[in-house]
Amino acid sequence: MLRSQRNARRQIQVLIGIWSLEVNGEERPIAVPGSWNEQYQDLCYEKGPFTYKTTFYVPEELSQKHIRLYFAAVNTDCDVFLNGEKVGENHIGYLPFEVDVTGKVKPGENELRVVVENRLKVGGFPSKVPDSGTHTVGFFGSFPPANFDFFPYGGIIRPVLVEFSNHARILDIWVDTSESEPEKKLGKVKVKIEVSEEAVGQEMTIKLGEAEKKVRTSDRFVEEEFILENARFWYLEDPYLYPLKVELERDEYTLDIGIRTISWDEKKLYLNGKPVFLKGFGKHEEFPVLGQGTFYPLMIKDFNLLKWINANSFRTSHYPYSEEWLDLADRLGILVIDEAPHVGITRYHYNPETQKIAEDNIRRMIDRDKNHPSVIMWSVANEPESNHPDAEGFFKALYETAKEMDRTRPVVMVSMMDAPDKRTRDVALKYFDIVCVNRYYGWYIYQGRIEEGLQALEKDIEELYARHRKPIFVTEFGADAIAGIHYDPPQMFSEEYQAELVEKTIRLLLKKDYIIGTHVWAFADFKTPQNVRRPILNHKGVFTRDRQPKLVAHVLRRLWSDGD
Numbered sequence: 001m002l003r004s005q006r007n008a009r010r011q012i013q014v015l016i017g018i019w020s021l022e023v024n025g026e027e028r029p030i031a032v033p034g035s036w037n038e039q040y041q042d043l044c045y046e047k048g049p050f051t052y053k054t055t056f057y058v059p060e061e062l063s064q065k066h067i068r069l070y071f072a073a074v075n076t077d078c079d080v081f082l083n084g085e086k087v088g089e090n091h092i093g094y095l096p097f098e099v100d101v102t103g104k105v106k107p108g109e110n111e112l113r114v115v116v117e118n119r120l121k122v123g124g125f126p127s128k129v130p131d132s133g134t135h136t137v138g139f140f141g142s143f144p145p146a147n148f149d150f151f152p153y154g155g156i157i158r159p160v161l162v163e164f165s166n167h168a169r170i171l172d173i174w175v176d177t178s179e180s181e182p183e184k185k186l187g188k189v190k191v192k193i194e195v196s197e198e199a200v201g202q203e204m205t206i207k208l209g210e211a212e213k214k215v216r217t218s219d220r221f222v223e224e225e226f227i228l229e230n231a232r233f234w235y236l237e238d239p240y241l242y243p244l245k246v247e248l249e250r251d252e253y254t255l256d257i258g259i260r261t262i263s264w265d266e267k268k269l270y271l272n273g274k275p276v277f278l279k280g281f282g283k284h285e286e287f288p289v290l291g292q293g294t295f296y297p298l299m300i301k302d303f304n305l306l307k308w309i310n311a312n313s314f315r316t317s318h319y320p321y322s323e324e325w326l327d328l329a330d331r332l333g334i335l336v337i338d339e340a341p342h343v344g345i346t347r348y349h350y351n352p353e354t355q356k357i358a359e360d361n362i363r364r365m366i367d368r369d370k371n372h373p374s375v376i377m378w379s380v381a382n383e384p385e386s387n388h389p390d391a392e393g394f395f396k397a398l399y400e401t402a403k404e405m406d407r408t409r410p411v412v413m414v415s416m417m418d419a420p421d422k423r424t425r426d427v428a429l430k431y432f433d434i435v436c437v438n439r440y441y442g443w444y445i446y447q448g449r450i451e452e453g454l455q456a457l458e459k460d461i462e463e464l465y466a467r468h469r470k471p472i473f474v475t476e477f478g479a480d481a482i483a484g485i486h487y488d489p490p491q492m493f494s495e496e497y498q499a500e501l502v503e504k505t506i507r508l509l510l511k512k513d514y515i516i517g518t519h520v521w522a523f524a525d526f527k528t529p530q531n532v533r534r535p536i537l538n539h540k541g542v543f544t545r546d547r548q549p550k551l552v553a554h555v556l557r558r559l560w561s562d563g564d
């Protein structure tokens with residue numbers, strides 16, 4: 001599926017603004033995109049179902065077009081009604097879905113209603129803490145009982161679009177540059193295009209930069225390859241994008257693509273054949289009042305801060321972010337580890353039905369993000385209960401699902417397991433291309449003892465490498481610091497403690513030649529469910545929730561300025 005695009009052949013209406021929300025039979029205004037939890041205090045902990053309502057207007061000449069509704073994301077379960085008729089439903093947050101409403105849209109006024117429910121589910125998504133507890137002990141007893149460490153926001157969190165195109169149209173585009181040869185500046189760009197039945201037999205033009213190919217479609221798929229001598233590759237220092245434009249007789253679609261290769265061996269990750277070390281963060285897409293609503297100024301600010309601090313990457317923990325994050329990463333030269341909305345997976349997920357849902361989520365994430373040069377890795381889950389015997393088959397299947405979709409990028413699972421204590425032995429990590437682990441030495445264990453924590457970390461990491469013989473990516477480590485709290489000698493929760501722990505951990509890990517990256521948890525403070533560990537926010541941010549630097553931000557900026 002291609003996302004809706006405004007161009008010379010396609011029109012879109014963007015249904016953002018003030019909708020109405022029906023709560024217990026009463027209507028109130030509600031902003032879309034956004035989460036209801038922060039717009040109304042009395043809805044902070046409500047799960048719905050609530051009915052969102054808006055109207056849109058369609059001129060006569062557009063009403064006969066191919067028309068689809070594109071929901072960039074709704075959290076979480078929803079039913080979609082157009083003029084009173086149910087036209088679609090969706091059951092996972094953070095991923096787009098389309099509803100084909102061709103022939104169902106009236107000239108003039110149309111009413112769109114979306115019934116949204118955001119219920120935590122044991123063994124489902126979003127994951128609820130099981131009554132018997134969970135592998136992530138920290139979440140037991142939290143309110144709301146989310147089996148993860150961020151606030152479970154509900155609502156239409158991303159834009160809703162109505163797209164009008166011709167019936168003979170482009171349905172999907174796949175771009176593969178993995179066989180390019182960067183050292184020879186030889187770009188090999190394979191392009192596969194899917195068109196609708198109505199477009200079969202039409203002439204198609206494919207333009208890549210200055211190059212152009214004309215073909216006649218003989219079935220629904222077209223495959224072509226562009227060979228570019230002296231190609232300008234997509235590098236972090238020069239994230240060059242080529243416009244790829246596909247034209248049919250009465251449809252067109254443009255993608256900005258980057259020519260680059262990703263590879264890996266036993267010790268390193270390579271971008272265009274050169275080793276790359278990942279410096280950056282796990283983060284969240286959330287903000288005061290907005291909840292998890294798409295908010296463009298925040299994206300610009302965050303990219304500006306990533307550049308300021310000399311980071312080169314981030315992980316979309318713990319769900320795919322709004323698509324514009326990836327557009328910006330492509331354009332600005334920031335690498336992205338794209339994570340499925342699979343956080344808080346427990347033994348209650350390990351059954352065929354849930355596995356099928358998870359596989360589908362992974363397919364949908366890869367389908368959405370496959371053409372972004374910035375995306376260099378797929379993460380199938382964060383901190384699942386992967387020391388449980390049933391995790392093995394479940395995650396092996398998720399790995400294979402991702403690989404069937406995309407052989408060009410490494411596929412990983414982020415584990416909190418496989419530490420020296422045998423009870424944490426991970427049964428699934430062995431299937432993945434790169435060993436990704438979250439480690440909190442000097443925080444949850446060895447509290448207040450940075451040096452002892454570092455020794456334990458070193459032993460842990462050496463054992464991990466000896467067992468797996470694969471590159472290791474430390475995807476999380478860090479400490480809470482409440483902005484403005486200072487203490488000498490450094491105490492937990494002071495800015496000094498966070499700065500010292502983060503700096504010493506990075507310096508230690510830099511000495512191991514099989515470590516491919518260190519991502520600090522987290523980019524900025526963020527809101528969590530209520531529990532004794534969290535004074536309203538998780539305070540592990542390097543920046544405050546409103547994006548001001550803590551002491552550690554200045555330390556990282558210097559540490560990361562060496563260009564490696």
Ligand SMILES: O=C(O)[C@H]1O[C@@H](Oc2ccc([N+](=O)[O-])cc2)[C@H](O)[C@@H](O)[C@@H]1O
Nearest residue numbers: 136137138149382383438440444538540
């Ligand atoms: O805790 C954190 O700050 C972060 O760490 C990770 O979750 C943990 C929770 C509890 C424990 N523990 O009790 O040992 C270890 C890890 C998560 O990936 C992340 O979402 C969370 O915000």
